[in-house]
Amino acid sequence: MFGSLDISTSALVAQRTRMNVIAANMANMNSIEDADGNYSPFRRRIAVFASGDPSRGSDWGVHVSEILLDATPFRKVREAGSPYADAGGYVEYPNIDPTMEQINALEASRAYEANITAAEATKAMIQASLRLLA
Amino acid sequence: MIADLLETGSIPVLERLVQFTGARHRLITNNIANLSTPYYRPQDLDPDSFQVAMGDAIAHRRRAGGGLALSDTHQLHFRSDGIDARPQSMDSNILFHDQNNRNLERIMQHLAENTLAHNAAIEFLKSEFDLLKTAIRERL
Numbered sequence: 440m441f442g443s444l445d446i447s448t449s450a451l452v453a454q455r456t457r458m459n460v461i462a463a464n465m466a467n468m469n470s471i472e473d474a475d476g477n478y479s480p481f482r483r484r485i486a487v488f489a490s491g492d493p494s495r496g497s498d499w500g501v502h503v504s505e506i507l508l509d510a511t512p513f514r515k516v517r518e519a520g521s522p523y524a525d526a527g528g529y530v531e532y533p534n535i536d537p538t539m540e541q542i543n544a545l546e547a548s549r550a551y552e553a554n555i556t557a558a559e560a561t562k563a564m565i566q567a568s569l570r571l572l573a
Numbered sequence: 574m575i576a577d578l579l580e581t582g583s584i585p586v587l588e589r590l591v592q593f594t595g596a597r598h599r600l601i602t603n604n605i606a607n608l609s610t611p612y613y614r615p616q617d618l619d620p621d622s623f624q625v626a627m628g629d630a631i632a633h634r635r636r637a638g639g640g641l642a643l644s645d646t647h648q649l650h651f652r653s654d655g656i657d658a659r660p661q662s663m664d665s666n667i668l669f670h671d672q673n674n675r676n677l678e679r680i681m682q683h684l685a686e687n688t689l690a691h692n693a694a695i696e697f698l699k700s701e702f703d704l705l706k707t708a709i710r711e712r713l
Contacts, residue, residue, distance in 0.1 A: 442599055443598055443599050443602040446599065446602045446603050446606050447602050447605070447606060449606060450605065450606030450607070450608075453606075454609075457609075487611070488607070488609055488610040488611065489610060489611075490603075490607050490610050490613050499599070499603050499606075500603065500606050501606045501607050501610050546609065547609075550608045550609055553605050553608060553677070553681065554602075554605055554606060556605075556681070556684070557601070557602045557605045557606075557684060558602075560598070560602075560684055560685070560687075560688040561598065561602060563688060563692065564594075564595075564598060564688055564691050564692065564695075567691065567692045567695040567696070568591070568695055570695070570699065571695060571698060571699055571702065
């Protein structure tokens, strides 16, 4: 029964990581320079889930197996006066669609809640079992 | 003598039920944890086949006496110290684009039902033990 709490917790960790990735995408929707100030539009990140939890060496639960970079092309915005504009006068902006991120954030937070519910159920079951002793 | 007290009546039945709901709970929480995992197929244990096995075992005990012996099903192998569960993937829902055929509402329903069944079994066990305690104390 205690293993069930580990499973739910692994999912909470994974969903929170996914939420962090989504927040980073949203925050960097218009970032066209990297941390060093060079022209390098932010590429959208995607958290990839896989079942199992290697941090505990278990086949149960879920973990973020990798954080992928989205290979879709950057959004082109016409800014002829920008020092970063190409020959046609276009500047590349991150390939991030805020609607998409909103939907994913919603799904992540609902999945988080579902796992909280499962953890509450596990706690109720453990509590009931422990009452047998006392 | 103590063993006889604990291995007759409803105590072994409730014990098996708690073992089953415990094993199933683990699977259900795992299904919830993997709600958005690509290629994951939710797994479950069939409560109906458990109940059929339990019903048969109780009927057999009534007829022939002795302990409660459940016969194995293809998902459940009953050991003296617990249940060896071999869960199966459920193919009850459409496949989503991420190759996961989750059915969120059904999973949450199973979670609620399983928790209630577990807690009910525990309550019944507790009242069985309270009865024994009363008998041992020899006063009400």
